[in-house]
Amino acid sequence: MARPKGSGKPAHQRRTEQVTFWVTPSERARISANAERAGVTLSAFIRSVALGKPLRQKPHVQAGELIRQLNAVATNLNQLLGHAQNGSIDGAEHIEHVFRRVTGALKHWTSDEAAPNTIAPEVITLMVHEGTRLNGLARQANRGEHVPEKQLLSVLHDLTATLRPFCP
Incomplete structure (x- = not known):
């Protein structure tokens, strides 16, 4: 049986909360395109921008x-x-x-x-x-x-x- 995702992290680092917000289809497309250009997932992109943290690209x-x-x-x-x-x-x-x-x-x-x-x-x-x-x-x-x-x-x-x- 696979262990739950993120269970190897300390409790204070586990992401247990979800944030939901609404966007238009064109806004989502722009956000997704920006995330893709940055080489990160949509979640990582939004989290990084929202928290004011620099983006860490995944290696090529x-x-x-x-x-x-x-x-x-x-x-x-x-x-x-x-x-x-x-x-x-x-x-x-x-x-x-x-x-x-x-x-x-x-x-x-x-x-x-x-x-x-x-x-x-x-x-x-x-x-x-x-x-x-x-x-x-x-x-x-x-x-x-x-x-x-x-x-x-x-x-x-x-x-x-x-x-x-x-x-x-």
Whole structure:
């Protein structure tokens, strides 16, 4: 059974009240068009305008995929960093460096300053490829298997090169 929507939020943040007001068909069309242009739902648009808060656009589809890939890479780097800090693999300083670059890219692409139309689909495909290579190393380390430092450094180098277009 699915849990009720919004039940994971603290009680003071749950939206439990509904506001209803009447508009003409042309007003609704204008409000809907403005919300669509802003890249948010009708409810989010009206709430934002009514409360005087800045609009937070949803990421563009390509930016959404990039953010998903960057999150996956950050997760794998975090796992590898844990193994490096425990001494089971070498290269902690290199992993930390790439992790900082990935988190910087994530901050940029989840901010309002990112321009999603600058993302080429083939570059995201390359990010997926490098992320898959990194995931293989993380899985290897998670199983307690030896991760050759040369192989790790090669993947981190290629990943850094792939990240360049996404780092501000």
